[in-house]
Structures are given as structure tokens and as C-alpha cells.
Amino acid sequence: MSNNTKKLAHKDDIRQPSLVKPPIAAVLSLILPGLGQALARAMRRGLLLLLTIASIGGLLLWRFKLTAPRDEGWVNIIKKGWHLDPFLIAVTVLFALLYIWIAVDAYAIAKDRTRTPIGVFFVLIAVFFALGWQIGQIDIVTLITQADEAGPPLGRVAWPWEKAIAYEQSILAASADIRVPCTGNELAPNEIAGSEPVLIATPTCGTLSTQDGEAGTILHLEGHNFAPGEDTAIKWKDPIGNIFRQRQEGEYVVVIPDAEGYFETDIIMPYRLLPPSATDPFYVWVIFGEQTADVGAAHLSDDFKLVVEKMIETIFIGMMATFFGVILAVPVSFFAARNLMSASPITLAVYYLVRGVLNIIRSIEPIIWAIIAVIVVGLGPFAGILALVFHSIAALGKLYSEAIESIDPGPIEAIQATGATWLQTVVYAVVPQIVPPFVSFTIYRWDINVRMSTIIGLVGGGGIGFLLVQYIRILDYRSAGMAVWFIAITVAILDYVSAEIRARFV
Amino acid sequence: MLEIRNLTKIYDDGTVALKNVSFTVNDGEFLVVIGLSGSGKSTLLRCINRLIDPTEGEIIWNGVDMAQLQGEELRKNRRQIGMIFQHFNLVRRSTVLTNVLAGRLGYTPQRNSLLGRFSENDKQKAWTALRRLGIEDQAHKLARELSGGQQQRVGVARALMQEPLMILADEPVASLDPVLAHSILQYLEALNQEDGMTVLCSLHYLDLVQQYSTRVIGLRDGEIVYHGSRADIRAMTDEEFKDIYGEEAVRVSAGLEGNLNDNAEGAA
Structure with a gap:
């Protein structure tokens, strides 16, 4: 064998001669996938293929069962599955292809x-990809055809600012009393008097719609x-x-009076x-017609003010969380610094303990801490602060x-050599080395905390996140938009400021 | 006068850094310690001012055994001994002036120094030291903004602030180029000759040793293997030097580095 071929054929790449003839290996792999490979002295390959086909098979059966949950017997389930989700046919075909391919292999x-x-x-x-497509319920068609829904x-x-401005409103309204149910002793209908608006309902009594959909009286x-x-x-x-x-067929009822200020309409009494x-x-129910008109100068809307208030609250949540976080983290950090704690086995054990606890706390998301804090102290900014303090x-x-671990021991030695005391050494050689990174990390953390307090708000930790999720739930996208804008502006400013300060300190 | 008797240092990991080292340094000497890295030079210098605690032996400094001192007494004796380091060991994020004033910490009441208050007298001393080393205009810069040569001058100025009787210099020029090396050693020579300070200095380059030392001891593997007077060292050949250093010996000649073999007759 020449040098060249030796190089090409690495000894791991060549297997011992197969124990079985190729056709038999193929048939064996059809009976039990991977068995042929194993007998051809490719043990790990065979095992890998067996495990893979078993897990894919399992996943596939699970998807069939999920698609056709009410059918009995695997044959029926698979037939129904193909019928209900044609994509499963593609996955099945690929699975069969893989099964055969293992025999070919x-x-x-x-x-x-x-x-x-x-x-x-x-x-x-390819099979895993197809399965992932099916499990992920990926639906490109819906994405494309309904993309305009996002508009x-x-x-x-994107532009919520109409909602930021409000006007003083004057309300022009007239009402009519309706007695529910009719008792035979009915109220007199309203009458026109002078130029005041009047609403006249006939009849002046009636019954409400019921929950089963039985329509109420038409007024x-x-x-x-x-x-x-x-x-x-x-x-x-x-x-x-x-x-x-009042809604009619799902829409709010709106009428427009004619030139004389007159309108008429029929409504079905609602379910309530x-x-x-x-x-x-x-009981006496009151029905009324109401016109609102903008009068007076524009002013900032209540929603706008609320967003600003909550934004300020959010910034302060971040600030307080950073404040308490720093106070508690400074002493802890000394116990978590290896260079200070490697003196004896006991201090080293403390080091590992503190490091371990810190890693566990850090690996739990602040949102989880917020949920726990809400249970303890209730909804509101304090819960948010607690969650962020932990993190x-x-x-x-x-x-x-890590900043403590990376200090240069040289200056400590030099200051000691001048005859300085321990405290003097700390103040002159250690503190100047750790203060700049501490300040830098602290500002960075404040930046993170303000951003994070938005997320914390989603689970009730106070601040603008709380408001944002409420606006989204009542489909008030304009107010939600204002909140999003304020968050973006605040984060951008904070990002810039913290980068500037850090650049100056480090 | 400094007298070292039977000094031994064994580190916790079992490394024997110094083996039974004894020698004397007379007042006013410029004693140079030569030897390869790892031969125990740094350990020896650090044992003298007790940055490292020796395992055994005596360090008699003007009649006091430094090896036995603790706390206040140790600090009082320490401040009589200035130290200069290979890597300057400045607090890089503090100003030059603060670094120099730190040399005065051994004389400053703890309470004042924690608030950064030094006496007017000390401040005058700091400016005098900066002026003497020609770095007066750098006083308010951060130490890290200075070049290597300037940083080592700050190191010398800091040592000067202690008004030391002796200066320990641990390879003070090993991080500097040859021209700067001469410049720093000339400052040390001036302190030695004009101010009468004893200098105990470890060096690597034979021609620097020949030019500045009044006496030389050579260390190898923690033991003294060479003892030479000024005359001995001037007459020392490259071969003898290589005996102590092994084949890696290097000579600095007229600001150029070169291997001894290429440059056997290099000017001192």
C-alpha cells in the first residue's frame, strides 16, 4: 500500500469485512432497521438508525392520534389523519422512503x-424537517393571504399620536325610561317641549332578549x-x-339625524x-341617544398621561431594583471572587456555594421571579422591583x-512595600482598580433593568408593561402604540447615556 | 547595613526558591543580583521587605531581624526600604501624583490617607521627586497614559517618597528598551552616589551590570554561585557570565540587543 492510500483510508474509516452478504443485510434491515448495518460491522450506525426510525415512528403516530383523536384502531386513525391533514401523507411517504433507504444503505x-x-x-x-413542519403547524398560505390583517x-x-390629543367634549343627550317587564301600568311617553332634544320610545315597556337567543321587544x-x-x-x-x-348584528348602533335634527330607528332590546x-x-331601564362634539382647545389625553406616568414608574422600578441590587451584590461579590476565597478549603467551599446559588438565581428568568413576587406582595411596582433585585x-x-478576580496584584504589592496598612492598601491599590468596572456594570445593569421592567409589567409587576398588556387585551392599539413608542424612546436614550458614561469610566 | 543569614524559602507547592543564602550589603553599595528567571532573584528581594515570608533564616536590617517583625514594627522598617518593580506596579487608573503620594502612606496617619489627605510637606516632596525625574508635567495624567519609561520613573519617584535608606529594584529595566534602561539606571546610580542610598538590584544584561554595579552576586537555582567585586565584574568574560546564565545570556550594546556569540567584544 502506498503512502497516499494510507493517508486516505484512515483506519477508523475501514470496517472489518461484513458478516453477511449485501442482499441479506438489506433484507435484515427491512425486518429491523439498522440490523443489516450492525451485522455489516457498522454497529453504531445501525444503532443510530434504529433509534432514529423508532423516534420518528413514535412522533408520527403521535401526530396521527392528535389529528384524529376520536377514531379507534391505528388503521382508521391513519386513514382519517391522511384525510384531515394531507400534509401527513407527505410525511408518511418520506418515512417510508427512509425505511427503504435504510435497507439500501x-x-x-x-x-x-x-x-x-x-x-x-x-x-x-428531510423526514425530521417534514415532521417539524407538521408539528409547528407552519402555514405559509395563511401568512401570505392574510398578511394584510396586520395592517x-x-x-x-406605528403612529398612535391621534390618541395623545383630546378635546373637551360637549354631550347632547335625551333619554326615555323603559319598564321591564310590561306590567299593564305603563309610563307615559316623552313629549316634545321647546327646542330641547327629546327621545320618544314606543312602547315604554318590554322584555329583554334572553340568553337562548329569544329576541326581546322591538322598540x-x-x-x-x-x-x-x-x-x-x-x-x-x-x-x-x-x-x-346598543348593538345590532354585532355593530354599535349609530344614527344620523336629518336637517331638522330628527331621526327614527328600531332596536331589539338587548340581553343583559x-x-x-x-x-x-x-325595573326601569333607561335608553338614550347621545351626541358628542369636540369643543374647546386640544389637550393631552388621559391615555397619554397614563402612559407617561407608567413610563416614569418603570424607570424608577429599574432604578430602585438596581439600587438594592448593587447594595446586596457588592458584599456577595467578594465571596464569589476566587482570588480572595482560595486561601483555605472552607473559604473555597463558600466560594463554590455562593457561585452556585448565583448561577441558579441568574438562570431563572426575572419574569418567573415576578410571578413569585406577585404572589407574595401582590400586583404592582414593588413586585417588579423584587423580581429585578433578585436577578x-x-x-x-x-x-x-469577575472584576475583583481580574485585579492586578502588582500595585497591591507596591503599596504594601511602602509600609502602608491593610486598609490603606485596599483604598489605594484595590479600590481604584475595581471602581471603574463596578460603575460600568452598574449603569449597564440599570439599562437592562429598565428594559426588563417592561417585560415584568406583563405579569403584573407594575410599570408600563402592565399598561401595555391591558391596552393590547382591550384592542386599544393606539394607546398600546403610545406605550411602545415611549418604551422605545426611553430605551434608546438610556442605551446612549449608559454607553457614554461607560466609555468615560473604562 | 543588611545582613542575610541562611535564608531559605520553600513555597507551598514545594518549590525551593532559595537555599541557604547568606550575604552582606554594606551601606552605600550598588549590589547587583544576577541570574536566570526562576533562579530566586525576585523571591530574595521580596523576602528582604517581607512581601514574601521566608521559611527560614535571618534578615538583619540595621540590627533588626526583619524576618521576625509583625504589624506596626514591620511597616515602620518597611518604609525605610523603597522598591521598584519590573512591571512598574503603578495603579494604572490613578493619577501620577496620587501614585507618587502613595509612597508616603507609611508616614501618613491612616484616617487622613483614607480621605486622600496628605500634608503640604508631602505634596512638596512629591513635586520635588517628580521634578527630579523630569515628569513634572505628567503629574495630573493617569498612570496608564504614560509610556513605559515614564511609568518606571513614577515608580522611582514613589520609592523616593519613602526617603528610603535602601532601594530594592526587581529587574527595573527588563520591560524597557536599552536606551531607557540606561536612563533609569542612571537615576538609581545618582541616588546611590549623591544621596548615599544603598541599592540592591537584579539585572539581566552583563554590560549594565559591569557599568553600574559595585558588587555582584550570582544566583542559580536558589543558591549563590558567584560573588564578585567591582574589579571582578569588569574583568568578567562572556564565558563566565554564561556559566551563571547558561546559553541564553544576552548583552545590551550601545542600545542594540544581540546574542553574545555574535557580539563577543561589545562595548560596555
């Missing part, structure tokens, strides 16, 4: 012991002396004082659940201790 392995075919692994990756909320989030409403051409909302006030808007304590024989201690403790 066994044939090749047994035939030529100098070659190691890799085709089977490409098929294997309206995205537009509101005929007539409005007089409303502002012409302005949108008029129809609202109810129930006997316990809650005001809600009253508290169990409501046991009176009848800050762990993160800063590690960073500080």
Missing part, C-alpha cells in the same frame, strides 16, 4: 467496506331636536347604573344579566466578582 455498507454512504442521512433530515393594528401602533325610537348630521349613539343604562351601547339580588317585580444581585454579583 445496509446493502451498500455490506458490499464495500471502504465506503461510507451518507445519502440516508439526507433522507433522515390596521400595525398602523395604529321604535324617535329623536327630535338633535344636532343635524352628527353621529348619535344609542346607549342603555341598566337598573344598577351600568351604561352600555342582572345580579341575583335583583328580585323586584319590575440583579445574581448578575451583578457575577460581574463584580
Whole structure:
């Protein structure tokens, strides 16, 4: 054998001659995938293929069962699965292909012991990819065809500032009392008097819709002396004082009065659940038409003010968390510094203990700490501060201790040589070396904490995150957009400021 | 006068750094210690001012055994001995002035020094030292902003602040280029000749040793293997030097480095 071939054929690459003939290896691999490879002296390959095909098979059966949960018998389940999710057919075909390919692979392995075919692994990756596609419920079609759905909320989030401005509003309203249910002794309908707006309902009594969908009484409403051409909302006030808007076929009812300020419309009395304590024989419900008009100068809206307030709260949550985090992390960091703690086995044990605890605390996300803190101290900024303090201690403790570990022992030696005391040595040789990195890490942490307190807010830890998640839940994308903008602006400013300060210190 | 008697240092890991070393340094001498890295030079110098605690032996400094001293007494004797380091050992993030003033810590009441308060007298001394070493205009820069040669001058100025009777210099020029090496050693020579300070210095380069030393001891593997007077060292051949140093010996000649074999007759 020449030198060249020796180099090419590394001794691990050549297997011992196969124990079985290639066709037999192929058949054996059809019976039990990987068996052919194993008998062809490619033990690990055979085992790997067996485990792979077993896990893929298991995953595939799980997906079938999940797709057709109510069917009995695997044949039925698989048939139904193919029917309900055609993509499963593709996965099944690939699986079958892999099964056959393993037999082909066994044939090749047994035939030529100098070659190691890799085709089977490409098929294997394809099967995993297809399975992942099915498990991840990836649906490119929906993504593309419904992409425009993102438009309206995205537009509101991107430019929410209409919501930042509000105007003083004047309300023009007229109401009519409705007795529920009818008792025979009905209220007199309203009458037109002068130029005041009036709402006349007929009849003045009725029954509400029921939960089962039985429609309530149809009321005929007539409005007089409303502002012409302005949108008029129809609202109810129930006997316990809650005001809600009338909906018809899922939409809020809005009527527009004509040039004389007159409108008429028919509404079906809505369904409304009253508290169990409501046991009176009848109740008076109030229906009213309401027009709102902007008057006076523009001013900042309540939502805008709330966002600003919560933003400030968030910055202070981050600040307080950093403050307490630093106070607690500084002493801890000395115990977590190897160069200070390697003196004796006891201090070394303390070092490992402190390091271990810090690593555990750090590996638990602040959001988890926030959930625990909310359980203890309730919703609000304090819970957020607690969560961030925990995480800050762990993160800063590690960073500080690394700063302590990296101090240069030279100056300590030099200061000692001048006849300085221990305390003087610490102040003149150690402190100047650790203060700049400490300051730098602290500012960086404050930056992180403010960003993180937004996330903490999502689980009730106070601050703007709390507000943001509420706005998103009530689909108020404009207010949510304002919150997003403020977060982005604050984070950007903080990022810049902290980078500047750190650049000056280090 | 410094008298070392039977000094032995064994580190915790079992390394024997010094074996039964004895010698005397008379006041006003410029004693140079030569030897390869790892031969025990640094350990020897650090044992003298007790940055390292010796395992055995006596270090008689003006009648006091430094090896036995603790606490206050140790510090009082330490401040009479200035030290200069190979890597300067300045606090790189402090100003030059603060670094120099730190040399005065042994004389400053702890309370004042913690607040950074030094007496007017000390400040005058610091400026005098800076002026003497020609780095007065660098006083308010951070130590790390200075070049290597300037940093070592700050190191010398810091040692001067102690008004020492003796200066220990642990390879003071090993991190500097040859021109700067001469410059720093000339400062030490001036302190030795004009101010009468004893200098105990470890050096690597034969021609520097020949030019500045009044006496030389050679260390190898923690033992003294050579003892020479000024005349001996001037007459020392490269072969004898190589005996102590082995084949790695290097001569610095007129600001150029070269192997002894290429440069056997290099000017001193």
C-alpha cells in the first residue's frame, strides 16, 4: 500500500469485512432497521438508525392520534389523519422512503467496506424537517393571504399620536325610561317641549332578549331636536347604573339625524344579566341617544398621561431594583471572587456555594421571579422591583466578582512595600482598580433593568408593561402604540447615556 | 547595613526558591543580583521587605531581624526600604501624583490617607521627586497614559517618597528598551552616589551590570554561585557570565540587543 492510500483510508474509516452478504443485510434491515448495518460491522450506525426510525415512528403516530383523536384502531386513525391533514401523507411517504433507504444503505455498507454512504442521512433530515413542519403547524398560505390583517393594528401602533390629543367634549343627550317587564301600568311617553332634544320610545315597556337567543321587544325610537348630521349613539343604562351601547348584528348602533335634527330607528332590546339580588317585580331601564362634539382647545389625553406616568414608574422600578441590587451584590461579590476565597478549603467551599446559588438565581428568568413576587406582595411596582433585585444581585454579583478576580496584584504589592496598612492598601491599590468596572456594570445593569421592567409589567409587576398588556387585551392599539413608542424612546436614550458614561469610566 | 543569614524559602507547592543564602550589603553599595528567571532573584528581594515570608533564616536590617517583625514594627522598617518593580506596579487608573503620594502612606496617619489627605510637606516632596525625574508635567495624567519609561520613573519617584535608606529594584529595566534602561539606571546610580542610598538590584544584561554595579552576586537555582567585586565584574568574560546564565545570556550594546556569540567584544 502506498503512502497516499494510507493517508486516505484512515483506519477508523475501514470496517472489518461484513458478516453477511449485501442482499441479506438489506433484507435484515427491512425486518429491523439498522440490523443489516450492525451485522455489516457498522454497529453504531445501525444503532443510530434504529433509534432514529423508532423516534420518528413514535412522533408520527403521535401526530396521527392528535389529528384524529376520536377514531379507534391505528388503521382508521391513519386513514382519517391522511384525510384531515394531507400534509401527513407527505410525511408518511418520506418515512417510508427512509425505511427503504435504510435497507439500501445496509446493502451498500455490506458490499464495500471502504465506503461510507451518507445519502440516508439526507433522507433522515428531510423526514425530521417534514415532521417539524407538521408539528409547528407552519402555514405559509395563511401568512401570505392574510398578511394584510396586520395592517390596521400595525398602523395604529406605528403612529398612535391621534390618541395623545383630546378635546373637551360637549354631550347632547335625551333619554326615555323603559319598564321591564310590561306590567299593564305603563309610563307615559316623552313629549316634545321647546327646542330641547327629546327621545320618544314606543312602547315604554318590554322584555329583554334572553340568553337562548329569544329576541326581546322591538322598540321604535324617535329623536327630535338633535344636532343635524352628527353621529348619535344609542346607549342603555341598566337598573344598577351600568351604561352600555346598543348593538345590532354585532355593530354599535349609530344614527344620523336629518336637517331638522330628527331621526327614527328600531332596536331589539338587548340581553343583559342582572345580579341575583335583583328580585323586584319590575325595573326601569333607561335608553338614550347621545351626541358628542369636540369643543374647546386640544389637550393631552388621559391615555397619554397614563402612559407617561407608567413610563416614569418603570424607570424608577429599574432604578430602585438596581439600587438594592448593587447594595446586596457588592458584599456577595467578594465571596464569589476566587482570588480572595482560595486561601483555605472552607473559604473555597463558600466560594463554590455562593457561585452556585448565583448561577441558579441568574438562570431563572426575572419574569418567573415576578410571578413569585406577585404572589407574595401582590400586583404592582414593588413586585417588579423584587423580581429585578433578585436577578440583579445574581448578575451583578457575577460581574463584580469577575472584576475583583481580574485585579492586578502588582500595585497591591507596591503599596504594601511602602509600609502602608491593610486598609490603606485596599483604598489605594484595590479600590481604584475595581471602581471603574463596578460603575460600568452598574449603569449597564440599570439599562437592562429598565428594559426588563417592561417585560415584568406583563405579569403584573407594575410599570408600563402592565399598561401595555391591558391596552393590547382591550384592542386599544393606539394607546398600546403610545406605550411602545415611549418604551422605545426611553430605551434608546438610556442605551446612549449608559454607553457614554461607560466609555468615560473604562 | 543588611545582613542575610541562611535564608531559605520553600513555597507551598514545594518549590525551593532559595537555599541557604547568606550575604552582606554594606551601606552605600550598588549590589547587583544576577541570574536566570526562576533562579530566586525576585523571591530574595521580596523576602528582604517581607512581601514574601521566608521559611527560614535571618534578615538583619540595621540590627533588626526583619524576618521576625509583625504589624506596626514591620511597616515602620518597611518604609525605610523603597522598591521598584519590573512591571512598574503603578495603579494604572490613578493619577501620577496620587501614585507618587502613595509612597508616603507609611508616614501618613491612616484616617487622613483614607480621605486622600496628605500634608503640604508631602505634596512638596512629591513635586520635588517628580521634578527630579523630569515628569513634572505628567503629574495630573493617569498612570496608564504614560509610556513605559515614564511609568518606571513614577515608580522611582514613589520609592523616593519613602526617603528610603535602601532601594530594592526587581529587574527595573527588563520591560524597557536599552536606551531607557540606561536612563533609569542612571537615576538609581545618582541616588546611590549623591544621596548615599544603598541599592540592591537584579539585572539581566552583563554590560549594565559591569557599568553600574559595585558588587555582584550570582544566583542559580536558589543558591549563590558567584560573588564578585567591582574589579571582578569588569574583568568578567562572556564565558563566565554564561556559566551563571547558561546559553541564553544576552548583552545590551550601545542600545542594540544581540546574542553574545555574535557580539563577543561589545562595548560596555
